[in-house]
Amino acid sequence: MNQPLTKRKKLGYAFGIFTESLIYNMFYTYYLTFLIEIVGVKPKYASIVIFVSIAWDAITDPMIGNYTDRAGVDKRKVMKGSILPLAVLFIVAWTSIGSGISSEFIRILIYTVLSMAIWVFYTLYTIPYYAVVAELTEDYDERTQIRSLSSLLNAIAVGLGNILPALVPTVAMLLGEKLKSNSYAVVAAIISIGAVVFGFVCCKSLNGVYEPKKAENGAPVERVTLKNTFKAFGDILKLKPTKWFLLFVFFFLATSSMIQSNLTYMVIDCIGMEYDTGIVFVILSLVISMALTVPVVEKIAQKKDRRFAVILFFTITCVGEIAIKIIGLDATIGGFPVMCIISPMFLGIGVGTFWTLFYSMGYDLVELNEFKTGERRESTITALPQLVQKFGSAFGILMAGQLLSAYGYDSSNDVAGSEALIERVTDPHIVNGIENISTLIPAIFLAASTIACIIYPMTRKRFDALMLQLEKKRNGESYSTEGFEKLL
Numbered sequence: 001m002n003q004p005l006t007k008r009k010k011l012g013y014a015f016g017i018f019t020e021s022l023i024y025n026m027f028y029t030y031y032l033t034f035l036i037e038i039v040g041v042k043p044k045y046a047s048i049v050i051f052v053s054i055a056w057d058a059i060t061d062p063m064i065g066n067y068t069d070r071a072g073v074d075k076r077k078v079m080k081g082s083i084l085p086l087a088v089l090f091i092v093a094w095t096s097i098g099s100g101i102s103s104e105f106i107r108i109l110i111y112t113v114l115s116m117a118i119w120v121f122y123t124l125y126t127i128p129y130y131a132v133v134a135e136l137t138e139d140y141d142e143r144t145q146i147r148s149l150s151s152l153l154n155a156i157a158v159g160l161g162n163i164l165p166a167l168v169p170t171v172a173m174l175l176g177e178k179l180k181s182n183s184y185a186v187v188a189a190i191i192s193i194g195a196v197v198f199g200f201v202c203c204k205s206l207n208g209v210y211e212p213k214k215a216e217n218g219a220p221v222e223r224v225t226l227k228n229t230f231k232a233f234g235d236i237l238k239l240k241p242t243k244w245f246l247l248f249v250f251f252f253l254a255t256s257s258m259i260q261s262n263l264t265y266m267v268i269d270c271i272g273m274e275y276d277t278g279i280v281f282v283i284l285s286l287v288i289s290m291a292l293t294v295p296v297v298e299k300i301a302q303k304k305d306r307r308f309a310v311i312l313f314f315t316i317t318c319v320g321e322i323a324i325k326i327i328g329l330d331a332t333i334g335g336f337p338v339m340c341i342i343s344p345m346f347l348g349i350g351v352g353t354f355w356t357l358f359y360s361m362g363y364d365l366v367e368l369n370e371f372k373t374g375e376r377r378e379s380t381i382t383a384l385p386q387l388v389q390k391f392g393s394a395f396g397i398l399m400a401g402q403l404l405s406a407y408g409y410d411s412s413n414d415v416a417g418s419e420a421l422i423e424r425v426t427d428p429h430i431v432n433g434i435e436n437i438s439t440l441i442p443a444i445f446l447a448a449s450t451i452a453c454i455i456y457p458m459t460r461k462r463f464d465a466l467m468l469q470l471e472k473k474r475n476g477e478s479y480s481t482e483g484f485e486k487l488l
Contacts, residue, residue, distance in 0.1 A: 005136055005209050012205025013133075014150040018157045019083065019199035020126050022191045023090055025161030025260075027118070031093075032261045032397055034184050039099050039107055043409060047401020049108055053115030054394035057387070060120050061127070065383020066229040068128050071213040075128035075379070076203045082124035083199040087192035089117045094188035096181035123386065125199065131382035132210055134363040140463055141302050143360045148298035151356040152291060158351070159287035162263075164191060166279040213376075232380045235373050239365060240487055244456040246388045251449035252314075252354050253392030254399070255442040259347055261397045265404070266438045269425040270329035271337045281340040289348025297356045305460035306357045307453060313353040314450040318443050320346030325439035343438065350446065358385070364458050368487055371470050396445075400437050407433025457486045 035046035068078055093114040098107040133146055165187050172180035236242055259266075267278035293313065301309040324346070329339045362385050363378075370376050407430050425431055465483025472479035481488055 005142075009205050009209050010146055010149055013136075013146070013202055014153050015198045015205070016079075016129050016202025017150045017154045017198075018160075019086075019195040019202065020122070020129060021154050021157035022161045022195050023086065023118075023122065025158050026165050026188065026191055027090075028257050028393060028397065029162050029260050029263055030165045030184070031115075032401060033264045034094065035111060038096055038181055038184065039111060041104060041107055041111070042405070043401045044405040045104070045108055047398045047404075049112045049115060050401075051394040051398040053112055054119055054390045056116045057119040057123055057390050060123055061383045061387040061390070062229045062233055062380075064123050065127050065131075065377075065380040065386075066232050068131065068379040069213075069232070069377050074212040075132050076206050076210065078128045079125050079199065080203050082121045083196055086118065086121035086125060087196050089114065089121060090192050090195075091185055091188045093118055094182075094184040096185075099181055119390070123383075127379050127383050127386060129202065130359050130386075131379040132206065133359065134366045134376075134378040134381075136209060138367065138467070140364075140460060140467075143363050144298060144301050144306065144357070147360045148294055148356050151352065152294045154355055155287050155290035155294065155348075155352065158290060159283055160194070161191065162283040162286070163280060166276065166283065169276055232377055233384060235375075236365065236369055236377065236381055236384055239368055239372065241368070241456055241458045242365065242384075244452045245361060245365070245458075246385060247452035248310075248449050248456060249358065249385045250388045250392035250395075251445045251452065252350070253389050254396040255445040255449065256347065256351055256354070257393040257396030258400045258442050258445070259396075259438050261400045262404075262434065262437045263344075265409075265425075265434050266329065266343070267340065269431050270435045270438065271340050271343075272330055273337055273340060278337075278340050282344045285341040286344035286348045286351070289345040290352035293349050293352030294356050297353050301357060301360075306361050307456055307459055310353060310357055310361075310453045311450060313349055314446060314453065317346050317350035317353075318446045318450060320349070321439050321443035321446065325435065325443070329435050329438065361456075361458065364463050367463075367466055367470055368458075371466060371473065372488075396442075399441070403433060403437050403441070409434070462487055 031050060032043075032046055035041045035049060036043050039046075041049065067073060068075055093111065098110040101107050101110075133143060137143060137146070165184065168183040168187060171183040171186050175183060175186070263279065263282060264275065267273055267282055268275055271278055273281070297309050297313060300312065320342075324339065324343050327339075329343060330337070331339055359382070362381055365381050366376055366378050369381065408427065409425065409430055425434070462484040466487065469479040469481065469484070
């Protein structure tokens, strides 16, 4: 018999977000800058490296999700087995091993392969990590509570994943002239150590409260094939709420990754601050706004429902981004550049809302799929939005890199590994373009995400009606679709 899901167990599970978030945030905020400024890859190609490496995950996500849904597969073991390889590859990917190679094509190839490998092991950890909550509890509010706790800790992880790399100039000075180009790798090593420790804490916390699905009559684990993988995905895609849920995910991740990958340029070229000082203000504002948003979002989601909370806070974020564009990122009050606080504050509201509710909203599809097909596919239902999430994130970074090139940004005069990292842009056309990448263009994507959420039909009322009838179906009783017809 499983142990009760105590507060201590929930906290131990929630700490697992550090493993995912530390790596995710350093990669999405700084890898584009790293490839451009340290490795010496042109912006349009650097963004393609990231896009290809994450898009590659579109192949592995379905297979991993389908595999970890199989009876007899222990999600904890899958998570444990991925942690160390993920950490090692992450460190190597931030070294300057390719910067001395004259062929840009070879440099691009090296970092594309390394990035692809990172995302495979990242997926092996994150799909079981998120999917397991749907197996721990079916309670609507308890799922929100667990995700809220994880999201609150995620605010700290986001801060560390962004602030620690901001110390790169300091690390560069300590390493000296010969080694300063590997400053990012030193920071990546620190982050990887934290990721390993918290990952194992999370796995240990699942002992006693999680039990792998058992195969009937001791049958072996069903082999994962493309046929049964596509069948599982096909069943989920047939669910009426799925397409709106996936559009909501895609457009928000495109929004956040575009802004996040452009933070360095926004601080230096638009806000007009020194990198070292500006990025600290930006990340602190982002983290604090996330931390303050999470409990408020949780309360509103519990009082009303998740969809309502998303629509409310996304609208606030979207209006904020448009207002920032109208006012200008270079606005000051008493000589202080206030947008280093205001701009990331609105991003933090959106990010805090999304990560608090996104996976909980996905869990609701597990029961809907079970009602229609008779099968529970927690990992597959986690893998599908993760696939779309990564495509959205990759698309946002791709757009950022392509737009930087389109607006005329050229990093050829920058000195790799220098304290400032980047030469400040003075061309008004390029500065305006960088501002658009951080405000107006993401606001358009965020509006699309909000509209998709408005159309998304899964509400608390309909979920409760679904669970009532699902229990009857499980017990072999007569059941109907009363109260949740719009989900079907």
